[in-house]
Amino acid sequence: MPSYELMVAAALVGALTFYLLFGGADFGAGIWTLFAMGRQGQPQRALIDQAIGPIWEANHVWLIIAVVILFTAFPPAFAVISIRLHIPLTVMLIGIVLRGTAFAIRTHDISSRSDGFTGAPPIWHRIFAWSSLITPTMLGIILGAIASGRASGPTDTIREAFVDPWLAPFSITVGVLATALVAYLAAVYLIMESSDPELRRLFRRRAVMSGILVIILAAIALFLTHDGAPEIYRGLVQTALGRATVVATALVHLAALWAVITARNLLARFLAGVGAVAILWGWALSQYPYLVEPSVTIYDAAPHSTLDILLASLLLGSIVLLPFLFYLYKLFKGDVLLHRHD
């Protein structure tokens, strides 16, 4: 049987996976709002609102679950991360606050209608779009910094302690990669959400462009691991398993692009999701058993009595929750996924 620590770490990666697939796509949809200002943007905004309105609060909870797992099970890692990465974390939080508030104001304003019209001042669209862009960038920078090993560097000056851990080419690239990835996921998802051929064409084009961008950025990030994240380089490039993972990930992404271009929408959705998960898991596996490279591992954990209860509550919670979650998606996404428009 795997150790408790390993099981809890797997749960942590699981929560992040769901956050990427669901919460990430909500942010991605917000990013596309950048290109949907003004009156002509109204149909696009309506599509985005309809797609994420009922589900974004639920999707967002995965992040909270991840944080709770982290601070309950791995307090030393939580302490290092929240001290050394204070700055990007704070910016991310501001992004989260602005995104949620702006979205709620624009969709629930008293004058809002389901065709995307809102009497709320247009500034709320802008805030929604920009905060949707900044938040995943910061989250990517944070994950990149954790992987890079720089969060355990020297702490003699303020710069060394609080800026150097994250301000480096590798983490910035991961930040941009994360942003492109969520935008790509959202574009692929949104193709199916619309029944208007015009909008479908638009988001198909966007999916292809952002998909290509993801591949390029992932290649750059991989290249940068050599200097920027030595442990990840060792895991992904210097082992056979790592190289196989990289190749498989690349193939899935190409297959997803093919499915997007040939209008196999459901397959495209599936493959884009698998590709995104492959990137995340590739990172997690090459980092194992470290939580924060190269000093804190998953065995720097809370006592077993705590992990016990945490695992039990995660298990119980999931058993109760997954049917509810399934019901939510079925209620609001059922007809989309059943090819209502195809």
Added chain:
Amino acid sequence: MISDLIAARSQMAMSLGFHIVFAVLGIAMPVLMAAAEWRWLKTKDEAYLALAKRWSKGTAILFAVGAVSGTVLSFELGLLWPSFMERAGPVVGPLFGLEGFAFFTEAIFLGIYLYGWSRLPPRAHFIAGLIVAASGTASAMFIVTVNAWMNAPTGFDIVNGEITNVRPLVPFLHPFAFHETLHMLLAAFAATGLLVAGIHAFLLLRHPSNQFHKNALVIALVVGGIPAILQPASGDLIARAVADHQPAKLAAMEAHFVTEAGADFVLFGLPDVSSQTVDYAVVIPHGLSLLLHGNPHAIVPGLDQIPRQDWPPVAVTHVAFQVMVVCGLIMAGMTIWAGWRWWKGRLEEDRWLLRMLLATAPLGFIAIEAGWVVTEVGRQPWIIQGLMRTSQAVTPMPGLWIPMVTFSALYILLAGVVVWAIRRHIAATMAVSPDQGVGRDTA
């Protein structure tokens, strides 16, 4: 420049003080909406349906702000108090874990509730509302239990200065947790109910014969009034728990400097720590001994029993406590007045009652903020009572005034925005005759 510790404490206090407002509305608004929907299912009177929809539309914004400000808090525990979480995480972490699932349930059914009016059968929709209310209540219970643990830590042993033998289920069972949760939940319903009642009283003053607002007023008064009447009794219970576990906090709340038998109850007043006196106070002889122990001659330990460096800020704690108690007594009084009018019939015709309901509408929220100041400031200098000092818990990050100022500005802005958005809802309610038009816009 202010010290980093003060900056961190101010940021934490401000974030919590902001979040609590939305959390409380998030607990109690679903109950109001469900009550209106239930009346609709019972009576088939469309005015109740319109009311439920109107309330739910405004509440959607409050929920979103509650969710994001809560997310900020989960991170701030680490950003500001990393060593606190390092020690407390293993003991109280499972409570946060359960809270996470309560949030999840709440968020799922909130989506179903807000967007499912036309997709669900009415009864199922009503049940979704009840689940939102139940999970909001559950999350409050879990988080307040964490706070009760900070006030009366249990469930572990200390061996060589390290926390060991963690028993994470024990904090649930501590009596402090029970009293504190009960008091908080009553507070949530009382504050929200009376606030909503105040708003509809205002609208009734403008449109005296409006059935929509009459319905709303009665529901809000029932949901808010019953807890408001129970609240002083629950406050008495929690005060006794404080007397048992945190004598320093109790002494500061009561501005009780010197240990004595037959201690007096000090009402109002401004404590002066240097002279150990309370200016401008009303003194009820033997009142404190009587309230706490049911015996006018019981001994109540004063601040003189506590080493000076372990005193909480006396003046702040005492004044905040007075504010809460006075608000609570007024709220209970308002409820009794309204109940008596209702008994006599035609509640909505007493214009003085309506005016007073409007004037006292914010008191519940003032009491909640004051109550948390009592709890948190009264616990100082400890972050975990008797175990860890706040100054040991703070992050080594320098320049904490920058995030503090940033978040303050952000939250002030957000507060303004929320007020603006809710005002638009209320203004629209006044403009449209509620039997037309209200039902359609959320479909």
